[in-house]
Amino acid sequence: MSELAGKSVSSSATQRSGFQRWLNRNGWRKIVAGIPYFWLLLFFLAPFFIVMVIAVSEAAYSIPPFKIPFSWEALQANIATNFGYLINDSLYYTGYLNSLKIAAISTVFCLLLGYPMAYGIARSSGATRNILLLLVILPFWTSFLLRIYAWIGLLGTNGTINNVLLAIGIIDEPLQMMNTDFAVYIGIVYSYLPFMILPLYANLERLDNTLTEAAMDLGSTPARTFLDVTLPLSVPGIVAGSMLVFIPATGEYVIPVLLGTGSSPMIGRVLFDEFFLNTDWPVASAVAIVLLLLLVVPIMMFNHYQARAEGVE
Amino acid sequence: MTADDSFIRIENVTKKFGEFVAVDNVSLDISKGELFALLGGSGCGKTTLLRMLAGFETPTSGRIIIDGQDMGDVQPFNRPVNMMFQSYALFPHMNVEKNIGYGLKHEAMSDGERKQRVSELLDLVQLGQFAARKPHQLSGGQRQRVALARALAKSPKVLLLDEPLGALDKKLREQTQFELINIQEELGVTFIVVTHDQEEAMTLASRIAIMDRGVIKQVGTPTDVYEFPTSRFTADFIGSINLFDGTVTSVKAGKARINAAKAGCTFEAPVSPGIKSGDAVGVAVRPEKISISRSRPKSTTVNAVQGEVLDLGYFGKDSLYRVKLESGELIRVNRVNDQRVEEADRQVDWDDKVWLTWDANSAIVLPEEP
């Protein structure tokens, strides 16, 4: 008995020291590196799997409103129906195209506005820089929804902008700004600008000042120095900022619904209607999956590019 | 030197960062084709002075004139000056070839000429086989050579080199030093080289300016600053020296007698006219100017002192002795080993009582600084 007990104690002791050794050797690194994977598994892959299952199900009047297929034939038929809509009904592909177009144009405007701002912040000194950064982040302290509502007040037919323009006599009758693509662009550029500025700032701030000095020393004007040195070295910041704007802007729902037109909805609106108005979960899931694929491809290209750039630099 | 043949004039230039004075009322005249060295300890303002010449810092007061033109309103990209940065400042996204050729990119020359020039420079710094590499794939010394080649590329009238050879090994360093001297002689480029290596300054430069805390202490040829230092700082900074506090007891015919209590002897040395009896001065002798012997010299009180050999360092071509005086002070003596002797037959050995003597002309009198 005592012999046995002694044995089990010693074996657990060796086990513990083995675990300890594993931790010391590379266990911690593995655990730390594993956390993001675990996170992804839990909050991305699992929901994605559920959406996949729904996307290959059949719509039904039940709770939940779909039937999971149990035969190969049913599965094929469901896929054909659900994804068939996306190809055959122009509502969907115009929705995608519209979203991609609006997101792309908004990204370009964010870049055009955000680059000089990020550059200015990175070049400013100590206290000023902190204040400017604070100003960039400040809007986040107010609810996103409120800020979009505020734009309705500004852009409306009887809104502030029209009233001011009428008062100073630039226009004779109010401009139609609300419920146009213009308003959607304003809303998206306004909301996502900080996501462009911050990564660009982080990149430009690290840029070694002596590099631009060296270029000027070798005869380059400030403009040429910018094109030859600053711009190429800020490409990683540009790419990161553009991704941070483009990806969420593509799936944007609130801004186009509140500020945009009903006639050419973005895909987020289509998705919402499919879920909540049509209660067609399978088609809605199919829409979501295709959207994800549309966005995953550029992200993977971006990752590939970054990995290569890091390997070379 | 007259004002006319000075190519670079620095007139009463001061640079302040806030309250801190980095460069303090510096005036220098540098003539065309000169290889001028700025020598001084870390943080004494060498880089700041160069940056003002290149146009990256504006003097708080004073003027800089290059080739007859006041640089006050001239932008860095319009100055006839190229600089090699202390941190190299190589463009990380360009390979070696592109880095070196960058200054030529917007120059009016054919692609062929440009290629030719870049390959010449690559040969000069022996980096031909690394032409396609990016800076991060090079060693520290290789980067330094790329930076040097890039600064040379445009054959500017003035080259500012901030510690150009610090990261090179001894052989490559000497080679590059001679290369620099060649370039300077062939092309007539005016060089200003910053270094804190005094030996390098001595080999390279036709004149040296010694800086301390933003102030130029002395300007002169290598011989001037070594043999005739005008301040304690210079004497101490260049080479090694034995320095004592003393009081002038008499001055006669350009020679003074100085009583140095710590040394326990009287120095006789030539002095400049300003010095008079009763002045507190520093007196100094370089280690290699002192003779060491066991036999008693003629005079045992003037320019002679007795001590005991505390340490003996044998370095092959010369030996270094540290001799302890009666006062407890140490004197360093450096002797060339011009005879081949067995260790046992050494004239002077550990713990020997010895006499140290020196020539009156070898002693340096340094006036007390205001």
Ligand SMILES: Nc1ncnc2c1ncn2[C@@H]1O[C@H](COP(=O)(O)OP(=O)(O)OP(=O)(O)O)[C@@H](O)[C@H]1O
């Ligand atoms: N932009 C600046 N702001 C404030 N102080 C500065 C600035 N640039 C330089 N200094 C200060 O001015 C002094 C001189 O600096 P400088 O870089 O000219 O020294 P240096 O002689 O080149 O030294 P080293 O041999 O270490 O390169 C230093 O004390 C430094 O801290």
Ligand SMILES: [Mg+2]
């Ligand atoms: Mg420096």
